[in-house]
Amino acid sequence: MDKEKLHHEDEKTDIVKFGFWIYLMTDLLMFAVLFAAYAVLRDNNFGGITIREIFNPPFVLGETLLLLTSSFTCGLAIVFANQENKKMVVSFLTLTLILGLGFLSMEFSEFAKLFGEGQTPQRSAFLSSFFTLTGTHGLHIIVGCFWIIVMLAKIVRSGLSVGTARKLTLFSLFWHFLDIVWIFIFTIVYLMGGLS
Amino acid sequence: MMEFIFGRLTWSSLPHEWFTIGGTIAMSGMMISAIALVTYLKRWKWLWREWLTTVDPKKIGIMYVIVASLMLFRGGLDAGMIWLQQAISVGSSHGYLNADHFQQIFTAHGVIMVFFVTMGFLFGLLNFIVPLQIGARDLASPFLNTLGFWLYVAGAILINLFFVFGGEFAATGWLAIAPLSELQYSPGVGVDFWIWSLQVSGLGTLLGGINFIMTIIKKRAPGMTMSRLPLFTWTSLFGMILVVSIFPILTATITLLSLDRLLGFHFFTTDMGGNAMMYTNLIWMWGHPEVYILILPSFGIYSEVITTFSQKKVAGYTSMVLAGALIAFIAMLVWLHHFFTMGSGADVNAFFGISTAFIAIPSGVQIFNWISSMYKGKIRYEVPMYWFLGFAILFMIGGTAGVLLSVPSADFQLHNSLFLVAHFHTMIIGGALFGIFAGITYWFPKVTGFKLHERLGQYAFWCWLVGFIVSFTPLYILGSMGAARRLDHYDVSTGWQPLFILAGFGFLIILTGAMLHVVQIAVSIMQREKLKDTTGDPWNGRTLEWSTASPPPFYNFALVPRVTSRDAFWEMKKNEKIIENPKYEDIEMPKNTALGIYVAAFVFLIGFGMVWHLFWLVAIGFIGGIVCVIIRTFDEDTEYVVTAEQVKKMEGGRKIYG
Amino acid sequence: MKKDPHGSFKSYIIGFLLSVIVTLCSYFIVVNHLVPRDAATTIILTLAGFQLVVQLVFFLHLYKESGPRWNLVIFISTIGIVFLVVIGSIWIMYHLNNNMTPTDMSHVIQSEEGILK
Numbered sequence: 001m002d003k004e005k006l007h008h009e010d011e012k013t014d015i016v017k018f019g020f021w022i023y024l025m026t027d028l029l030m031f032a033v034l035f036a037a038y039a040v041l042r043d044n045n046f047g048g049i050t051i052r053e054i055f056n057p058p059f060v061l062g063e064t065l066l067l068l069t070s071s072f073t074c075g076l077a078i079v080f081a082n083q084e085n086k087k088m089v090v091s092f093l094t095l096t097l098i099l100g101l102g103f104l105s106m107e108f109s110e111f112a113k114l115f116g117e118g119q120t121p122q123r124s125a126f127l128s129s130f131f132t133l134t135g136t137h138g139l140h141i142i143v144g145c146f147w148i149i150v151m152l153a154k155i156v157r158s159g160l161s162v163g164t165a166r167k168l169t170l171f172s173l174f175w176h177f178l179d180i181v182w183i184f185i186f187t188i189v190y191l192m193g194g195l196s
Numbered sequence: 197m198m199e200f201i202f203g204r205l206t207w208s209s210l211p212h213e214w215f216t217i218g219g220t221i222a223m224s225g226m227m228i229s230a231i232a233l234v235t236y237l238k239r240w241k242w243l244w245r246e247w248l249t250t251v252d253p254k255k256i257g258i259m260y261v262i263v264a265s266l267m268l269f270r271g272g273l274d275a276g277m278i279w280l281q282q283a284i285s286v287g288s289s290h291g292y293l294n295a296d297h298f299q300q301i302f303t304a305h306g307v308i309m310v311f312f313v314t315m316g317f318l319f320g321l322l323n324f325i326v327p328l329q330i331g332a333r334d335l336a337s338p339f340l341n342t343l344g345f346w347l348y349v350a351g352a353i354l355i356n357l358f359f360v361f362g363g364e365f366a367a368t369g370w371l372a373i374a375p376l377s378e379l380q381y382s383p384g385v386g387v388d389f390w391i392w393s394l395q396v397s398g399l400g401t402l403l404g405g406i407n408f409i410m411t412i413i414k415k416r417a418p419g420m421t422m423s424r425l426p427l428f429t430w431t432s433l434f435g436m437i438l439v440v441s442i443f444p445i446l447t448a449t450i451t452l453l454s455l456d457r458l459l460g461f462h463f464f465t466t467d468m469g470g471n472a473m474m475y476t477n478l479i480w481m482w483g484h485p486e487v488y489i490l491i492l493p494s495f496g497i498y499s500e501v502i503t504t505f506s507q508k509k510v511a512g513y514t515s516m517v518l519a520g521a522l523i524a525f526i527a528m529l530v531w532l533h534h535f536f537t538m539g540s541g542a543d544v545n546a547f548f549g550i551s552t553a554f555i556a557i558p559s560g561v562q563i564f565n566w567i568s569s570m571y572k573g574k575i576r577y578e579v580p581m582y583w584f585l586g587f588a589i590l591f592m593i594g595g596t597a598g599v600l601l602s603v604p605s606a607d608f609q610l611h612n613s614l615f616l617v618a619h620f621h622t623m624i625i626g627g628a629l630f631g632i633f634a635g636i637t638y639w640f641p642k643v644t645g646f647k648l649h650e651r652l653g654q655y656a657f658w659c660w661l662v663g664f665i666v667s668f669t670p671l672y673i674l675g676s677m678g679a680a681r682r683l684d685h686y687d688v689s690t691g692w693q694p695l696f697i698l699a700g701f702g703f704l705i706i707l708t709g710a711m712l713h714v715v716q717i718a719v720s721i722m723q724r725e726k727l728k729d730t731t732g733d734p735w736n737g738r739t740l741e742w743s744t745a746s747p748p749p750f751y752n753f754a755l756v757p758r759v760t761s762r763d764a765f766w767e768m769k770k771n772e773k774i775i776e777n778p779k780y781e782d783i784e785m786p787k788n789t790a791l792g793i794y795v796a797a798f799v800f801l802i803g804f805g806m807v808w809h810l811f812w813l814v815a816i817g818f819i820g821g822i823v824c825v826i827i828r829t830f831d832e833d834t835e836y837v838v839t840a841e842q843v844k845k846m847e848g849g850r851k852i853y854g
Numbered sequence: 855m856k857k858d859p860h861g862s863f864k865s866y867i868i869g870f871l872l873s874v875i876v877t878l879c880s881y882f883i884v885v886n887h888l889v890p891r892d893a894a895t896t897i898i899l900t901l902a903g904f905q906l907v908v909q910l911v912f913f914l915h916l917y918k919e920s921g922p923r924w925n926l927v928i929f930i931s932t933i934g935i936v937f938l939v940v941i942g943s944i945w946i947m948y949h950l951n952n953n954m955t956p957t958d959m960s961h962v963i964q965s966e967e968g969i970l971k
Contacts, residue, residue, distance in 0.1 A: 015336050019410045021925050025932040026402060026444040032936040033448035033478060036943035037463060044469030046462075057885045061877075068873055075866035075913050082862065121461050125469030128461035132452065150826060163832055176913045180906055186877075187902040191884045195894055413924055441935050473950050477943055528938060532946060540949040 009162050013169070020170045024177050027140075031181055034133045038189065044125040051130065051193030054114065060190045063106045064182065067141075070099035071179040078172045086160050089168070090152060096175070097148045100141055107138050130189065137185060140178050147171050203809035204385065209361050215297070219359030249788040251338035252750055256345045257323030258643065261636070263352060264316025267308050270356070272710065274305035276703060283700045287688035298684035299367035300386065304355070306370025307390065311397060312352050314490045314624065317632045319348070319404055322432050322493065325639060326408065328741035328748065329426045331417025331757045331764075334786060336410035339828060342792030344404040350800035351397025354807075358389045361808070366390035369682070371483060372453070374464035374475035379457045385807055391454050392803035398443055399799070405439030408432065417740075419759035426739045426763075427510060430517050431496030434524040435489045441528065442489075446482040449475065454806070473538060480531040488527035490624060492520060494631025495562055498587065501580040501634050502566050504735050506573025509763055512565045519558035519565075526555045536604045537611045545604040552602035559595060563588070578735070579653035583634035586661040587626055594622025597672070612682075615675025618668045625664055633660075633713075640720075641729040645746045649723065652716035659709030667702025670695035738766035743853045751783050751838060754847045757854050768853040775852045780840040787836050795824045869912025876905045 042051060077092035111131070114120075121131040151171060154164055211217045234243055247255060281298055285291030293301065323341070327334060335341045358365050362385040368377045377387045412425075412433045425433075453475065455461040462470040503510050510516060532540065532548035566588075575581070597619040601607050610616055641647045674695050679686070686692055720727055733742040740757060741748075743765045755778055761767045801817030804810070880898040883889055889897060910916045910929070919925050955963065 015410060015414045018414060018924060019336060019340075019406055022406045022409055022440055022928060025928055026406070026440050028932055029441065029444035029935060029939070030448045032939040033445050033452075035936075036478070036940045037452060037474060039940060039944050040474050040947045041463070041469065041471060044471065046469040057881070061881050064877055064881075065874070068870070068877065071909070071913060072866055072870040075869070076863070079862045079866065121455075121459065123468070125462040125465075125471065128455070128463055128470075132455065132461070132463075154830065161832075163830075167829065173914065176909060179913075180909050183877075183902050183905050183909075187880060187898050191880055191898050192895060194884045195891055441932075445939065471947065471951070474943070474947060477946055477950075481939060481942070528935065538950060539953040540946055541953055544946055544949045 013166050016166060017169060017173070020173060024173060027177070028181070031133075031136070034129070034136060035184070035188065038129040038133050041125040041129040042193075045127070046124040048124045048127065049114075049117075049119045050196070051126070051189065052196050054119075054130070055190050055194045056110075057190075057194065059106065059110065060186065063103055064186050066099050066103045066106070067179050067182050070096045070103065071176055073099065074172050074175045078168065081160060081165050081168050084160055086155060089160065090155060093148055093152055093155075097145055097152075100145045100148070100175075104138060104141055104145070107134065111135075133189065134185060137178065137181055140174075140181075144171070144175055144178060147174070200812070201810075203805075203811070205361065205808050205810070209363065209385075209808075211360060211363060213363060216359050216363045219356075223356060223359065244790075245788065248793055249342070249790045251334070251342050251786050251788055251792075253323040253327055253335050253338075253341055254643070254748065254750070256341055257320045257325075260316050260320030260323060260345060260348070263349060264313050264320060267312040267316060267352060268710075271305055271308040271313055272707070274301050274308065276707070277301050278305065279696075279700045279703045281684060283693070283696045285685045286693045290685055293684065295684045296367055299369075299682070300365040302682055303366050303368060303370055303372075303390070307355065307366075307394070309624070310370065310486070310490070311394065312348075312355070314628055314632070315401060316348065316352075317636075318435070318490070318493050318628075319345075319401075321497075321632070321635050321639070322408060322436075324643060325635075325741055326429055326432055327411065327415075328642075328744060328752055329429045329739050330412060330415065331420055331740050331753060331759060332411060332415040333752045333756075333783070334415075335407050336415055337407050338786040339789060339792060339834075340403045340407045342789065343795055344400040344407065346793045346796030347400030347403070347799060348397050350796045350803065351393045351400065353800065354389060354393035354396060354803050357804070358386065362386070362389065371479050372450075373479070374453065374456075374472040375466045375470075377453060377457075377475075378465050378472075379460075380465070388454070388457065388807040391450050391457075392806050394450060395447065395454075396796075396799055396803045398446055400796075401439060402443040402447070405436045405443065408436040409440065412436075417753075417757050417759055419757075420764070421759075423514075424759055424762045424764065426496075427499035427513070427516055427520075428493065428496035428739075431492040431494075431499075431520050434520050435492040438485045438489045438492070438524055438527065442482045442485045445478060446486075449478040449482065452478075458806070458809075476535050476538060477532075480534040484531040484534065485524075485527045487620070487623070488524060490628045491631075492524065494587075494628045494635070495520065497631045497635040497638070498566060498584050499569075500739065501584055501638055502569050503763075504638075504737050505576045505578055505581045506570045507576075507736065508569060508573040509738070509766075510565065511568035511571075512561075513762060515561055516565050519561040522558040523555060523562075526551060526558070530555065533602055533604075533607070536607045542604075549602050549604045549607075553599055556595065556599050563591070578637075579648070579650060579657060580634040580638040582654060582657045583630045583637070586657060587630040587634075590622050590626025590630070590661075590664065594619055594626055597622065610675060612680060613675035614671040614679045614681055617681045618671035618675060621668055621671075622664075625660075630660070633657075638735070639741075641727075641734045642732070642741055642744075642746050642748070644724075645729055646720065646724040646727040647729060647734060649716050649720045649727065652712055652719060656709045656712035656716055659705050659712060663702050663705030663707075663709055665702070666705055667699050670699040670702075733765075738763040740765050743768065745850060749846050751785055751843070754778065754780060754783075754843050754850075755852055755854060765853065773853055775854045778847075778852045780844045780847070782840050783838040783843060784835045785838055787834055789828070789834070791824050791828045795821050798824065865912045865915070869908055872908045872912070873905050876901050876908070 073092045073095045077089050077096060080088035080092060119127060121128045148171070151164065151168060158164075160168075211220045234240055247259065250256065277293070278298070278301060281291040281293045285293075291298075323335070355365075364384050364386040366372050366377065366382065366386040366389065368382060368387060368390075372387055372390050375381060377390075412429060416425075452461070452463040456463050456465055456470070462468040464470050464472045464475040466472060499510055499516065530548055530552040532544060533552045536545050536549070566584075597615065601610055601616065601619060637648055637653055674692055675681075677690075677692070679690070679692055729746040732744055732746045732748075734746070735742070740759075743757065744752060755775065757764065757768075767773075798817045798821035802814050802821070803817075805813030805817060880901045883894055883897060888894075916926055916929060
């Protein structure tokens with residue numbers, strides 16, 4: 001690619017990354033509201049189950065380590081993308097997807113177990129806020145997994161173009177961001193719940 | 197099965213009251229006339245190509261202003277209905293509206309005026325003017341721009357759609373406070389229409405906010421450092437920063453409300469541990485900075501107007517920018533003053549009372565700087581200056597009323613009284629709307645190529661100013677006498693009726709002003725040859741937008757301007773920096789796209805489906821929207837080239853400053 | 855785009871290892887009751903904040919922007935607003951809740967009004 005076009009593409013990447021970063025900040029603010037609602041409502045269990053009873057330490061640790069590792073593999077995928085190593089990008093993206101799906105299945109089973117016991121969001125304000133906060137995070141992970149699949153399809157079919165590499169960068173911002181939000185869910189919801 | 201297909205829709209959802217039938221007929225009538233006109237003129241292809249799929253922010257800006265004007269008449273109609281009811285519903289008479297209907301009207305009035313009128317006008321002006329002021333050719337993301345506009349339109353349609361389907365709007369006040377807005381007390385579709393029209397248009401606003409920040413930060417012309425930005429761009433930036441800071445809060449909060457309503461969650465319910473006060477807290481966290489979003493761009497407009505018509509640079513540019521930033525910052529710290537009376541106690545109330553009073557300081561800086569900017573200037577009293585002077589008078593009154601209200605103990609008397617209503621209308625009409633009118637008058641020649649009729653503009657102004665004073669001074673008095681807001685009926689013994697009637701006369705004067713605006717536009721169009729702007733710089737302006745032709749070519753600038761100072765164009769004119777033998781270049785411009793309107797249409801389906809529990813429709817909307825977005829993101833061919841030859845031809849030898 | 859590939863690998867590996875260590879520290883502090891309760895809350899919140907910075911630096915490379923640091927500025931202002939939203943809500947709601955009539959008082963009020971069921 002000639003120098004002028006390269007400069008144009010770099011400029012475009014810079015602007016697109018900037019815009020996406022602002023969007024991520026708005027997403028963070030939306031999570032802030034959910035955290036605030038959780039903080040205010042977490043003791044309003046209306047005689048029902050409390051967070052202390054929900055907290056299953058090794059299970060949550062497992063979820064956390066899965067997500068953290070997926071953030072790591074995502075980062076490695078980016079490094080390989082910078083080296084234009086299509087094969088390794090596909091491998092590490094796939095690994096990220098598998099770990100992400102692992103996280104989701106664990107969270108899904110946690111939800112299913114609670115629902116089975118009648119501990120639904122409709123049972124109390126605490127449960128409403130618990131499920132909404134963790135569920136919204138889970139929905140974002142689902143979107144991320146879907147995003148990986150679309151990107152894998154594109155890369156496998158037409159390789160690592162500048163446009164695709166750009167989207168990969170945006171995805172990595174998104175995925176790292178979700179892991180960061182999870183740190184706080186892990187700490188504030190589960191660990192502090194265990195301390196209560 | 198039927199329930200799956202039709203959700204909550206039944207035959208009785210269709211219009212069967214006088215106002216729903218009337219509203220449906222009116223809206224269908226307008227739509228049919230528009231369709232007939234376009235068909236008669238054989239302009240469908242043109243409409244689609246030039247307007248509906250455009251990414252040109254100048255055209256998008258014009259469309260925003262048109263939709264906002266239509267919504268202004270709807271909101272104004274609501275205001276008239278409120279006035280009439282309150283003027284006659286005394287003692288044994290209960291007016292012509294029952295309480296529930298009255299409540300729906302004032303709710304709709306507030307939502308429409310805030311979200312669809314003021315925000316619409318502001319986004320219109322920002323779209324047209326900001327890129328020109330910073331020497332850019334377009335916003336950072338043309339696609340997000342068109343998408344944002346069509347989401348705004350989708351929201352505007354949704355909020356008017358209850359006339360046709362459902363027959364009821366929210367009867368909760370414009371912010372739908374819980375628990376009144378919860379399913380238990382508002383079981384119908386009204387609150388759902390409120391929720392989903394705001395979710396849809398709110399998404400558009402958020403995307404617009406992101407887009408403008410990207411544009412102002414990253415797409416300035418070379419040499420246009422932040423310290424050389426025009427003040428309108430600065431205050432618009434602050435407004436957009438507030439948008440991205442608070443609209444996520446709105447989205448999250450009304451999502452929680454809709455979870456309560458749709459799925460039986462318990463965030464704000466009165467039972468099962470819900471806490472309705474949390475709704476009030478969260479919604480005002482959004483609501484207060486929102487009103488600063490409404491006013492900040494107008495502050496910028498006043499700065500532009502004063503400096504142009506006093507032919508002087510602004511006094512204290514740095515302090516103006518800092519004051520604007522401080523206003524935006526403090527705006528985030530005052531929200532509790534909307535619920536002093538909810539009982540958070542002295543400590544909390546004191547903190548927020550003080551922070552609220554503090555906002556008067558940077559506002560004062562702005563006012564003093566404006567006056568200083570005029571001092572010893574060669575002042576020309578064109579219509580935009582009239583609007584500024586009207587603003588100055590009204591803002592003093594309304595602002596002082598605000599400082600009064602910021603004292604918690606005073607607020608305990610005046611909270612939710614007509615005094616409060618008078619205060620915020622003074623700020624929004626006297627502050628934001630007058631600024632918008634000033635901006636529209638000021639920039640009208642740039643947009644259309646001809647000025648607005650001067651005399652009619654003056655008449656319209658006087659009607660608005662006098663009408664406002666006649667309409668709202670009685671409300672300040674009534675509020676101090678103890679009259680609460682949102683009353684659909686009151687006792688004769690209060691002695692309030694004469695003041696309500698006087699307020700009504702004020703409304704009629706304002707209405708005359710609005711009609712004069714319409715006449716002004718019609719007459720200006722008819723006299724456009726006489727009022728023509730041939731140079732592109734009809735006011736001897738100071739900022740870059742005046743360096744272009746009126747209207748500007750679609751690419752804004754043939755050559756990207758090189759900026760060396762504040763008031764960039766003024767300096768260029770002063771130093772006669774004309775480029776001899778300009779070397780025209782190829783210009784890359786974004787292609788039009790229909791995906792903005794398509795995605796918005798799918799999102800509209802989601803909104804409508806959610807209101808009526810047509811979940812299959814929601815799914816279609818969701819999938820359709822996602823597919824369109826994916827198509828767009830994989831489209832590598834979104835730009836086209838305007839060759840240097842074509843540019844040269846379109847410029848036609850026009851002087852280029854640089 | 856000139857990027858040192860080995861440097862980048864290193865960045866992610868360090869970030870990952872640090873994050874795992876911090877996560878395990880928080881976890882065992884809580885699960886094994888290593889510290890009294892109030893101290894534990896402060897410690898795990900601090901550790902979370904530390905892990906946030908680790909991930910911002912090593913995964914998101916937030917310090918690496920050339921030119922004016924817009925991304926960093928925007929991030930810090932967002933964190934400020936997040937604090938405002940969360941802490942502000944907690945402070946306000948705490949006071950509002952405290953000033954609500956307590957349930958045992960409502961019994962007294964009801965009997966005084968003669969409406970006690």
